[in-house]
Amino acid sequence: MPEQFIWGIEVFLNGLMAGVLYALVALGFVLIYKASGIFNYAQGVMALFAALTLVGIMEGQVPFSHLINATFGTEIHHFGWHVPAFAAILLTMVVMIALAWVVNTLIFKHLVNQEPIILFMATIGLAYFLEGFGDMMWGSDIKTLNVGLPQGINPVIDEVTYNIFDYGFFIDNLDIVATVIAAALVFTLIVFAQYTKQGRAMRAVADDHQAALSVGISLNFIWVMVWSLAGFVALVAGIMWGTKSGVQFSLSLIALKALPVLMLGGFTSIPGAIVGGLLIGVGEKLFEFAIGAPYLGGATEIWFAYVLALIFLVFRPQGLFGEKIIERV
Amino acid sequence: MAEAAVETEENLLEVNNIEVIYNHVILVLKGVSLSVPKGGITALLGGNGAGKTTTLKAISNLLRSERGEVTKGNIRYRGERVQDLVPSDLVKKGVIQVMEGRHCFEHLTVEENLLTGAYTRGSTKAEIEKDLDLVYEYFPRLKERRKSQAGYTSGGEQQMCAIGRALMSRPETILLDEPSMGLAPQLVEQIFGIVKSLNEEEGYTFLLAEQNTNVALRFAHYGYILENGRVVMDGPAKELRENPDVKEFYLGMSDEGRKSFREVRSYRRRKRWLS
Numbered sequence: 001m002p003e004q005f006i007w008g009i010e011v012f013l014n015g016l017m018a019g020v021l022y023a024l025v026a027l028g029f030v031l032i033y034k035a036s037g038i039f040n041y042a043q044g045v046m047a048l049f050a051a052l053t054l055v056g057i058m059e060g061q062v063p064f065s066h067l068i069n070a071t072f073g074t075e076i077h078h079f080g081w082h083v084p085a086f087a088a089i090l091l092t093m094v095v096m097i098a099l100a101w102v103v104n105t106l107i108f109k110h111l112v113n114q115e116p117i118i119l120f121m122a123t124i125g126l127a128y129f130l131e132g133f134g135d136m137m138w139g140s141d142i143k144t145l146n147v148g149l150p151q152g153i154n155p156v157i158d159e160v161t162y163n164i165f166d167y168g169f170f171i172d173n174l175d176i177v178a179t180v181i182a183a184a185l186v187f188t189l190i191v192f193a194q195y196t197k198q199g200r201a202m203r204a205v206a207d208d209h210q211a212a213l214s215v216g217i218s219l220n221f222i223w224v225m226v227w228s229l230a231g232f233v234a235l236v237a238g239i240m241w242g243t244k245s246g247v248q249f250s251l252s253l254i255a256l257k258a259l260p261v262l263m264l265g266g267f268t269s270i271p272g273a274i275v276g277g278l279l280i281g282v283g284e285k286l287f288e289f290a291i292g293a294p295y296l297g298g299a300t301e302i303w304f305a306y307v308l309a310l311i312f313l314v315f316r317p318q319g320l321f322g323e324k325i326i327e328r329v
Numbered sequence: 330m331a332e333a334a335v336e337t338e339e340n341l342l343e344v345n346n347i348e349v350i351y352n353h354v355i356l357v358l359k360g361v362s363l364s365v366p367k368g369g370i371t372a373l374l375g376g377n378g379a380g381k382t383t384t385l386k387a388i389s390n391l392l393r394s395e396r397g398e399v400t401k402g403n404i405r406y407r408g409e410r411v412q413d414l415v416p417s418d419l420v421k422k423g424v425i426q427v428m429e430g431r432h433c434f435e436h437l438t439v440e441e442n443l444l445t446g447a448y449t450r451g452s453t454k455a456e457i458e459k460d461l462d463l464v465y466e467y468f469p470r471l472k473e474r475r476k477s478q479a480g481y482t483s484g485g486e487q488q489m490c491a492i493g494r495a496l497m498s499r500p501e502t503i504l505l506d507e508p509s510m511g512l513a514p515q516l517v518e519q520i521f522g523i524v525k526s527l528n529e530e531e532g533y534t535f536l537l538a539e540q541n542t543n544v545a546l547r548f549a550h551y552g553y554i555l556e557n558g559r560v561v562m563d564g565p566a567k568e569l570r571e572n573p574d575v576k577e578f579y580l581g582m583s584d585e586g587r588k589s590f591r592e593v594r595s596y597r598r599r600k601r602w603l604s
Contacts, residue, residue, distance in 0.1 A: 113395065216420030
């Protein structure tokens with residue numbers, strides 16, 4: 001078999017795994033957009049904030065230590081204990097739920113029935129506030145996150161492929177774990193949305209706020225629930241990306257990678273976010289490998305996704321799996 | 330019909346002289362009072378912008394999400410002040426509104442729409458199934474369409490879906506806003522017929538807002554006529570139907586036979602007197 005082709009398969013597999021991570025971020029967007037029509041620009045920052053909080057709790061960091069030290073002239077930084085990963089994840093989730101409640105109560109509750117653009121602006125404000133707040137709470141240095149997920153090359157795949165192709169594929173264990181977790185998460189979310197009472201209420205709210213109110217669904221409850229779910233997804237995404245490339249500001253920029261994923265998959269579809277993520281992940285890696293690097297001087301990964309998304313916007317504005325725009329004539 | 334009039338004297342719902350202001354400035358209701366007797370069909374009549382929908386929304390408390398508020402007067406349900414409750418509490422108390430323009434959840438199937446109606450109930454699956462069957466009994470059409478997305482069903486089916494959804498909350502009083510809107514006359518008759526049998530057979534109390542005075546007065550027991558945010562006339566439906574002013578202004582009939590457009594002026598004068 002030609003070498004090029006075998007490398008192509010490896011690139012494809014790696015693209016698939018990268019796509020899963022994009023999909024994870026996109027999922028958070030879809031949840032909030034579906035239930036409240038809010039395009040949550042802050043989703044990426046929420047992932048960063050979740051990861052920061054997780055590291056902070058695990059390391060026993062004192063929140064706002066800089067502020068406390070500057071005010072009281074003390075020198076405290078750490079409580080001096082370490083919290084096991086699992087407990088820390090649970091605590092972080094509590095923080096994310098609290099955040100969901102605060103965001104909804106202080107901001108979005110007061111913006112019911114406002115124009116989408118106003119809601120969007122509010123999320124931009126929220127994004128930058130949260131970024132600064134995260135820094136203030138946990139410090140702005142780059143942190144490493146290790147919750148005990150396996151990392152490094154997967155020896156089994158390496159060996160098996162070596163025996164078949166005479167060339168060992170480099171597939172990161174972390175990517176495999178991420179794929180499994182993402183798949184489980186998506187499956188759970190779909191079952192939740194389709195078959196449970198609260199999930200149905202969530203979709204009802206997404207369709208028509210007023211009608212949902214009229215049958216006695218509490219919008220506030222649903223919104224807090226949805227923001228908490230999005231916080232949970234952000235936490236999972238934060239753990240994956242944070243483990244991969246460290247917890248730092250650039251983590252919040254993955255939100256921008258989720259945009260083309262959403263345009264491709266549709267803003268309202270959970271499966272769409274996954275398929276969109278995979279398509280973009282595979283597409284950009286393969287494009288870079290086959291066309292970008294040899295002919296265009298590389299670095300096509302930065303813009304490939306957006307071009308793909310633009311093409312989709314022109315021909316299929318609701319995305320691959322987006323809800324059909326129902327128009328009765 | 331109206332002859333069967335109001336059986337009981339007990340008023341479920343009392344609205345006393347309420348004033349509603351939108352956005353802190355726009356005065357929409359200027360003192361509306363009405364009472365809804367248990368087991369009756371009460372109609373709120375009037376033209377566009379008379380305040381029918383606002384009255385219903387003030388009762389169901391959907392007003393607040395539209396930046397409206399009741400600034401004067403009070404609303405009592407079973408003698409209890411309810412105007413500070415949130416809509417979900419009112420639904421639990423048995424008051425539910427079917428909104429104007431149907432407002433089905435477009436992307437949910439008809440059956441899912443119905444199930445959302447049971448949201449506030451802590452009932453078991455079996456009880457909910459039983460109520461679904463009841464709704465399908467009154468609206469056989471919904472059973473046929475139960476797996477279709479509500480957005481793709483016809484206007485009449487959506488109206489049935491909206492009423493069925495309200496029934497799923499096991500209400501006592503249903504506030505029905507403009508059920509005839511955008512429907513063919515035959516369908517309007519059918520829907521009002523179902524409302525009437527729901528009232529007679531299942532004992533639901535209805536307060537309905539309707540522009541179609543003719544149909545509403547044939548099916549209702551009692552009527553209130555609103556104009557410019559005030560109740561200008563009320564009475565048993567039968568009396569209203571025979572009232573010369575109602576006949577002329579709302580039913581398009583006149584004792585003096587057909588009128589020509591030249592007499593429009595006198596209409597205006599009398600209308601001013603009415604309000």
